[in-house]
């Protein structure tokens with residue numbers, strides 16, 4: 201195994217086992233890149249040995265939170281990952297202390313004026329519908345947008361940020377595929393009507409006809425690209441057998457069609473036109489800025505358009521064999537934009553040249569600006585630990601990268617009116633929160649013990665989310681008088697670990713395998729503590745939901761988690777205390793368990809401190825309004841400069 205020296209310490213590359221469902225698009229054996237890793241499981245909610253649980257299970261809905269066929273296999277552990285990678289705690293902590301001040305200063309470079317997210321009492325901002333000073337035609341391109349399609353945070357963001365921007369006066373279109381999987385989820389598209397516009401896309405050596413469906417809702421034009429490749433069982437990226445083998449085709453089609461939409465769709469009687477600003481979300485939309493530069497601008501089209509790449513997760517890059525370049529519908533001389541060569545250590549045999557096409561890389565080098573979903577993550581992606589091989593390119597574009605912390609849908613996530621929870625509460629009176637906990641304990645078949653600290657975890661069972669840490673700490677945690685509930689799907693090994701934990705600790709542990717929105721709300725409301733030991737976290741939404749619900753987050757100090765959760769300090773403010781949760785570091789079992797124990801002890805013995813934590817979290821302003829103002833600042837900047845690629 202190759203190793204790489206970083207800042208005097210040693211971190212280890214860990215090539216992963218390759219995986220491709222069809223084997224025909226990027227056969228691991230022939231190409232030899234160990235970077236195609238998918239961990240799919242059937243997203244069938246399966247309550248583990250807990251027959252008393254009820255609730256809406258979404259067996260027929262978008263299920264697994266896995267993203268696509270294109271997870272890059274560099275797993276560069278952060279410097280704090282000493283327990284798993286052999287650095288001592290002392291060393292790691294020392295290194296962190298030394299680098300903290302520098303990190304903070306460097307992170308500040310990525311900020312955008314107007315961030316009021318951390319101001320207490322700023323909740324009022326949430327409902328002020330101030331209009332933007334400059335109005336733009338915005339075109340979001342995304343592989344998912346809630347409530348139509350969602351497997352994770354990308355869907356949440358693309359389902360709510362556009363509405364906030366439309367509320368501020370922008371003309372906003374969101375373009376995503378019209379997924380039909382033969383389940384009740386298909387009714388999500390019931391309100392979208394065929395516009396009768398057909399476009400022929402030339403890619404993959406053929407002509408493909410796509411049509412456009414449209415629904416105008418909440419001030420936003422929701423546009424769905426229709427093609428038979430989006431109609432199949434499973435979630436947007438795959439099914440129980442793994443990622444779809446034709447994802448490169450499906451998202452190439454999305455990008456080509458998305459570029460045509462502002463030119464050809466007379467929405468409300470008028471097209472969006474050439475002066476549109478494309479908001480390109482993750483690799484699935486990554487061809488858009490390349491097409492603008494390579495296919496349109498040379499012919500005088502979209503000269504006034506701009507594009508902003510929004511990175512929600514750099515680990516997914518849309519990497520396929522170099523031979524697939526001709527499928528993308530790009531002129532041959534543009535290969536350099538997406539061409540990518542893997543380092544020698546990542547190749548499996550001597551004849552493997554490591555050549556590939558990397559769509560996200562292409563977007564990084566052609567988009568006009570780049571936004572990531574937190575300031576901390578904006579900095580992390582320019583480092584070797586967080587850059588997933590793209591850190592040098594990203595660093596070269598540092599001057600146009602900004603971090604803007606996500607907001608949340610404060611109507612959907614509101615404990616005073618949440619339709620999924622049995623009792624409602626608010627900052628003024630949160631006495632019903634404990635009733636939510638007791639109802640959750642009953643629903644899960646756990647002993648009903650209002651005084652027992654209850655810890656929750658919600659998320660993809662994935663390396664990113666630090667599930668290995670939870671697994672390592674499981675038995676240690678069960679020694680304590682706590683209850684623990686996990687909701688998620690993904691890694692089959694973790695799913696079976698959850699099963700065995702539930703069998704062993706029937707009075708303390710519950711696991712729910714699957715994707716279930718109502719349960720996620722009930723866990724957020726019912727638990728006292730929400731655990732997020734993410735290895736990296738571009739923003740993270742669950743900690744924001746948790747704080748709004750008076751549930752105290754215990755998080756690893758990374759990316760958006762570090763930006764949004766303030767570590768508890770009982771002595772601050774003349775003894776009144778400050779902070780909204782526990783932010784632990786380094787990423788180790790011991791430091792996670794200590795933080796959880798501290799949290800549980802505070803919950804049991806220091807009620808006043810606990811309520812202070814709850815109140816401070818519930819007071820924060822997580823509205824999209826706050827983020828929207830910062831996005832507008834970046835919109836202004838992007839139009840000040842000429843197109844990056846003319």
Ligand SMILES: Nc1ncnc2c1ncn2[C@@H]1O[C@H](COP(=O)(O)OP(=O)(O)O[C@H]2O[C@H](CO)[C@@H](O)[C@H](O)[C@H]2O)[C@@H](O)[C@H]1O
Nearest residue numbers: 352353354512659688714715716717720737738739740741
């Ligand atoms: N089993 C389950 N059942 C029901 N709901 C479930 C679920 N598993 C996850 N969810 C929901 O899916 C969303 C996950 O959002 P996150 O931001 O935590 O992560 P994700 O890694 O998908 O998103 C990426 O994009 C987002 C958006 O930018 C970034 O915040 C994040 O850091 C980045 O990794 C939340 O709404 C959560 O409640």
